[in-house]
Amino acid sequence: MSRELSVGHVINQKYEIVRKYGVGSLGDDVYIGIHRDLNREIMIRILPSSMTSDPETANRFIQGVRLTASLQHPNILPAYDAGDEDGNFFFITGFEKGFFLNEYIEQRGNLDEKEAVKIIIALADALKQAWELKRIIHRNICPKTILLARGNHPMLTDFGMAKSQGAEQAMTMVGFTVGNPQYMSPEQVTADKELDFHADMYCLGLVFYEMLAGHPAFQDKSQVVLMTAQISKQPPSLKEENNKVSDRCIKVVNGMIEKDRDKRFASWEELIKNLSSLLEDEKPKAAPIAKNKKAPQKSDSEEADRKIKEFKRLLVEEKKRNLKRNIAIAFILVNIIIVIIAVIYVIDKKHKAQNPGAVPVEKSAP
Numbered sequence: 001m002s003r004e005l006s007v008g009h010v011i012n013q014k015y016e017i018v019r020k021y022g023v024g025s026l027g028d029d030v031y032i033g034i035h036r037d038l039n040r041e042i043m044i045r046i047l048p049s050s051m052t053s054d055p056e057t058a059n060r061f062i063q064g065v066r067l068t069a070s071l072q073h074p075n076i077l078p079a080y081d082a083g084d085e086d087g088n089f090f091f092i093t094g095f096e097k098g099f100f101l102n103e104y105i106e107q108r109g110n111l112d113e114k115e116a117v118k119i120i121i122a123l124a125d126a127l128k129q130a131w132e133l134k135r136i137i138h139r140n141i142c143p144k145t146i147l148l149a150r151g152n153h154p155m156l157t158d159f160g161m162a163k164s165q166g167a168e169q170a171m172t173m174v175g176f177t178v179g180n181p182q183y184m185s186p187e188q189v190t191a192d193k194e195l196d197f198h199a200d201m202y203c204l205g206l207v208f209y210e211m212l213a214g215h216p217a218f219q220d221k222s223q224v225v226l227m228t229a230q231i232s233k234q235p236p237s238l239k240e241e242n243n244k245v246s247d248r249c250i251k252v253v254n255g256m257i258e259k260d261r262d263k264r265f266a267s268w269e270e271l272i273k274n275l276s277s278l279l280e281d282e283k284p285k286a287a288p289i290a291k292n293k294k295a296p297q298k299s300d301s302e303e304a305d306r307k308i309k310e311f312k313r314l315l316v317e318e319k320k321r322n323l324k325r326n327i328a329i330a331f332i333l334v335n336i337i338i339v340i341i342a343v344i345y346v347i348d349k350k351h352k353a354q355n356p357g358a359v360p361v362e363k364s365a366p
Helices: 055-068 101-108 113-134 197-213 223-232 247-256 268-277 300-354
Strands: 015-023 029-035 040-046 079-085 088-094 098-100 146-149 153-156
Touching (some): 098 101, 113 153
């Protein structure tokens, strides 16, 4: 039976709780703590008893976390450990300062198309690696499991809920459907046992829709209504929700949230290629080049050398100009002095000519 833990409590003799952070997407209690061995901030999640009442399910969860701990990607929050302490099943991950995507959308409303596309590309690349290297699917992608770290760097969290296709100990909750009904793929709703990466693609598409529209694709308090909508209902037209979104972008979103997974993009690579094409007009266009004339190709170092040489040349020319100017000024000053001396000489000579017999008179003392 899980219980709320107090500040200072130490789990497994090395994970110390510092403060309560909030509640996770699956009703789990989330704490910020310190990894005593690594002296590093961590996130500690205590799973609700509804997810761990069955011992076999709990053991599969722990093994699932250890499986995903091997994933290393800049857009995945690393998982460190999982276990059981006095009936409290804990899940330890890294911690990054920032805020979750749901908080960001609440503050900003609908996001700019380019910003949303860049976030989705980063997350799609992380999911691509998880699928191609480990055949891992996340199954719980939603704004509450997407952390925006410093610089709005997106990171997927909650990979402990993940499942590896074909693994003997793949996590399957008994009497508990993994995922959030508001962001759940149709095949998850119908408990399809052959889930693949298309399930994550659908969930990510719903997140993409929400970033552009400013609200979830499906909204209702009833989980049953939400799950039914994932199977048979289309979300409101994205163009009507945000007329600034391009038609090309809307086409990509719709391709991600097709009800039939076979109609979604055939691979993560294909999706990323289509997303990247939405950013192509951001690249500066090259100046037109005349026919039969090759464009000069210069490396950064060559360009830097050219600028340095040009600067030195200008500096030398400036010194030469200053030297010439100083010489000219000195020549003028010398001529002025010569003229003054000549004038004084002439005046003195003229004065003596006018008074040829003048003799200085000595004054006697009184």
